[in-house]
Amino acid sequence: MSIDKNQLLRFTTAGSVDDGKSTLIGRLLYDSKSIFEDQLDSVEKTSQKKGHDGVDLALFTDGLRDEREQGITIDVAYRYFTTPKRKFIIADTPGHVQYTRNMVTGASTANAALLLIDARHGVIEQTKRHSYIASLLQIPHVIVCINKMDLVDYSEEKFNEIVEDYEALASKMMIKDVQFVPISALHGDNVVNGSENMDWYKGGPLLNTLETLHIGSDINKKDARFPVQTVIRPQSKEFIDYRGYAGRIDSGIFRIGDEVTILPSEFTSKIKSIDTIDAELEEAFAPMSVTMQLEDDIDISRGDMIVKTKNQPQKTQEVEAMICWLSNEKYVPRTKFIIKHTTNEQTAMVKNVEYKVDVNTLDRVENDQDLEMNDIARIAIKTAKPIMVDEYRDNRNTGSFILINPNNNETVAAGMII
Amino acid sequence: MQKYYLNYLDELESEAIFVLREVAAQFKNPVILFSGGKDSICVTHLAKKAFHPAKFPFALMHVDTGHNFPETIKFRDDLIESLGAKLIVGSVQESIDQGRVQEEKGKFATRNALQITTLLDAIESNKIDCAIGGGRRDEEKARAKERFFSHRNDFGEWDPKNQRPELWNLFNGKHFEGEHFRSFPISNWTEMDVWNYILREQIEIPSLYFAHERDVIRRNDSWIPDSEYLIKDESEEVVRKKIRFRTLGDITITGGIESDADTLEKIVEEVAAMRSTERGNRSDDKRSETAMEDRKKQGYF
Numbered sequence: 001m002s003i004d005k006n007q008l009l010r011f012t013t014a015g016s017v018d019d020g021k022s023t024l025i026g027r028l029l030y031d032s033k034s035i036f037e038d039q040l041d042s043v044e045k046t047s048q049k050k051g052h053d054g055v056d057l058a059l060f061t062d063g064l065r066d067e068r069e070q071g072i073t074i075d076v077a078y079r080y081f082t083t084p085k086r087k088f089i090i091a092d093t094p095g096h097v098q099y100t101r102n103m104v105t106g107a108s109t110a111n112a113a114l115l116l117i118d119a120r121h122g123v124i125e126q127t128k129r130h131s132y133i134a135s136l137l138q139i140p141h142v143i144v145c146i147n148k149m150d151l152v153d154y155s156e157e158k159f160n161e162i163v164e165d166y167e168a169l170a171s172k173m174m175i176k177d178v179q180f181v182p183i184s185a186l187h188g189d190n191v192v193n194g195s196e197n198m199d200w201y202k203g204g205p206l207l208n209t210l211e212t213l214h215i216g217s218d219i220n221k222k223d224a225r226f227p228v229q230t231v232i233r234p235q236s237k238e239f240i241d242y243r244g245y246a247g248r249i250d251s252g253i254f255r256i257g258d259e260v261t262i263l264p265s266e267f268t269s270k271i272k273s274i275d276t277i278d279a280e281l282e283e284a285f286a287p288m289s290v291t292m293q294l295e296d297d298i299d300i301s302r303g304d305m306i307v308k309t310k311n312q313p314q315k316t317q318e319v320e321a322m323i324c325w326l327s328n329e330k331y332v333p334r335t336k337f338i339i340k341h342t343t344n345e346q347t348a349m350v351k352n353v354e355y356k357v358d359v360n361t362l363d364r365v366e367n368d369q370d371l372e373m374n375d376i377a378r379i380a381i382k383t384a385k386p387i388m389v390d391e392y393r394d395n396r397n398t399g400s401f402i403l404i405n406p407n408n409n410e411t412v413a414a415g416m417i418i
Numbered sequence: 419m420q421k422y423y424l425n426y427l428d429e430l431e432s433e434a435i436f437v438l439r440e441v442a443a444q445f446k447n448p449v450i451l452f453s454g455g456k457d458s459i460c461v462t463h464l465a466k467k468a469f470h471p472a473k474f475p476f477a478l479m480h481v482d483t484g485h486n487f488p489e490t491i492k493f494r495d496d497l498i499e500s501l502g503a504k505l506i507v508g509s510v511q512e513s514i515d516q517g518r519v520q521e522e523k524g525k526f527a528t529r530n531a532l533q534i535t536t537l538l539d540a541i542e543s544n545k546i547d548c549a550i551g552g553g554r555r556d557e558e559k560a561r562a563k564e565r566f567f568s569h570r571n572d573f574g575e576w577d578p579k580n581q582r583p584e585l586w587n588l589f590n591g592k593h594f595e596g597e598h599f600r601s602f603p604i605s606n607w608t609e610m611d612v613w614n615y616i617l618r619e620q621i622e623i624p625s626l627y628f629a630h631e632r633d634v635i636r637r638n639d640s641w642i643p644d645s646e647y648l649i650k651d652e653s654e655e656v657v658r659k660k661i662r663f664r665t666l667g668d669i670t671i672t673g674g675i676e677s678d679a680d681t682l683e684k685i686v687e688e689v690a691a692m693r694s695t696e697r698g699n700r701s702d703d704k705r706s707e708t709a710m711e712d713r714k715k716q717g718y719f
Contacts, residue, residue: 037693063562064563065708104585229440230439232469239472276467285422289432289468340588400586402588
């Protein structure tokens with residue numbers, strides 16, 4: 001079956017209802033035939049009740065009762081569709097309230113971001129904010145959807161103007177791969193199907209772009225990192241001496257016989273076997289979940305990291321990071337947090353807020369130690385015991401962490417190590 | 419073909435195994451909520467893989483409405499035996515007998531909502547700190563908002579507007595005494611993914627999923643199985659049809675569809691061509707636009 005080769009692509013959407021974000025998602029689902037008849041019936045009924053002409057595509061992304069009543073999105077919702085080429089997961093993030101916090105969440109696992117621009121308004125402050133978050137979270141691919149082309153007479157000139165403006169903006173940020181598609185989500189131009197109204201556009205429709213994005217390089221295959229989740233000891237007759245380290249490979253490739261170092265202890269050994277229930281493997285790579293056995297009997301537990309001896313992360317108690325503050329509660333200086341990094345948890349303290357970033361102007365704000373919900377800042381952290389880190393831009397898994405407030409157990413910040 | 423990448427089913431499997439191992443590592447007394455349906459069977463299969471060659475460190479918990487398909491109970495007991503796992507049963511009938519809940523009245527009465535009390539009681543009395551479910555985000559709009567690790571307060575309630583943000587693969591399962599978590603390892607799977615996986619892994623499922631002859635009545639556009647628990651009125655005629663079930667739940671509200679699909683291959687083919695959602699045959703979800711959201715907030719699966 002050819003479907004077995006298909007890959008998974010996760011993308012997030014940035015834009016507000018006014019940009020046509022919900023309509024775009026609805027259009028993608030509808031035209032790719034991912035909407036079921038009972039869902040369509042229900043949306044048709046609601047559309048009629050609300051007095052809309054035809055089907056209001058935006059209603060397909062409606063969620064909770066409050067959201068339906070207020071016509072807003074409160075929290076990230078996940079949506080799914082499949083084409084003969086790929087399976088897609090959309091992290092549908094809200095446009096207005098708590099925007100930064102939610103976009104950061106949706107972006108953290110995304111291969112791609114769809115960034116919506118209203119063709120009538122071009123690159124605006126919001127575009128800058130969305131792009132900054134996409135670059136901060138190092139989303140590998142950005143697809144700029146210039147929407148509402150129907151309202152600018154499908155003008156090629158207008159499209160080129162926005163592309164030029166956006167490229168100027170992107171050049172100031174670390175955005176690796178940008179593509180542009182002129183669309184009308186409302187009428188369906190260049191979303192799933194091509195457009196007769198824009199014969200000047202030579203690229204494929206949006207879905208085609210999503211289906212063909214090269215995502216093979218999105219995962220770090222160079223630095224082998226294996227954080228131990230749990231130790232497997234069957235203590236059964238058949239597996240009396242079995243001691244396996246279970247986890248998901250964060251990055252890189254491991255092979256039987258590889259010389260490995262266990263961090264933080266720095267003991268060394270060799271990989272004896274890589275096991276799954278289905279087979280004993282010769283090699284395994286990210287993001288596979290496996291169980292490893294080592295040649296030597298070493299004390300290893302959850303939170304330790306197995307890495308190749310010749311390529312090691314930094315073992316440190318001091319990290320510099322960009323963070324996004326996620327909590328309603330303000331940051332109180334000298335609070336002790338729990339830092340959760342890979343499967344490792346340690347006590348941590350923020351030593352200093354070095355600067356904050358104004359996400360609308362991208363200016364740095366110095367000498368401000370206050371952190372509130374949606375704030376983005378560069379901070380210095382000290383941990384009670386070492387953590388094993390890589391830079392976020394090289395490794396999203398070993399370069400990211402969250403801070404938890406031990407007094408109420410809430411996740412208060414998301415961090416990216418510099 | 420490029421090397422060193424996983425196809426989508428392998429990636430979903432690896433993600434689910436990661437989540438199950440996180441549950442085992444972060445909680446003291448987790449259980450798998452087992453209904454005998456394909457999703458919880460799938461989760462159980464994944465748990466087997468996650469901890470091989472050891473046994474998985476979860477008991478199975480079944481919330482029994484008392485209105486069961488006999489096939490489901492047989493399947494459950496056989497599976498428990500072959501796994502050597504522990505079974506915890508929360509009985510809705512007992513909750514009724516103890517006066518904890520009252521049976522709904524009339525033709526459309528169901529025990530669906532009554533399960534919430536039974537489930538929360540069982541979680542409390544067995545000191546469960548995490549209940550692993552087979553819920554999927556594609557099932558329903560309230561479920562689309564679920565986290566992998568979903569917090570429940572000490573009343574067992576879900577607060578969808580105030581959930582912990584979940585970033586990368588960092589799951590925060592910290593909680594106070596009396597609170598608990600729900601975990602959904604197959605959050606990112608669709609109905610089609612589950613069927614493709616069952617086919618690929620040749621996972622055993624109850625015979626009810628395959629086309630078979632059965633006495634049914636027509637209600638709410640689906641075929642409801644005739645049983646001793648079903649309250650019928652005179653206009654509802656019992657007929658014999660070749661049907662199969664897309665989901666399994668309480669026998670009084672689980673509707674079947676007419677089908678000839680009697681092998682896994684044929685089911686996968688049929689599901690791929692389906693034009694309506696699987697929960698369309700569940701009258702528990704048809705009660706209102708927000709039926710699932712309302713139940714989930716109270717502590718439903």
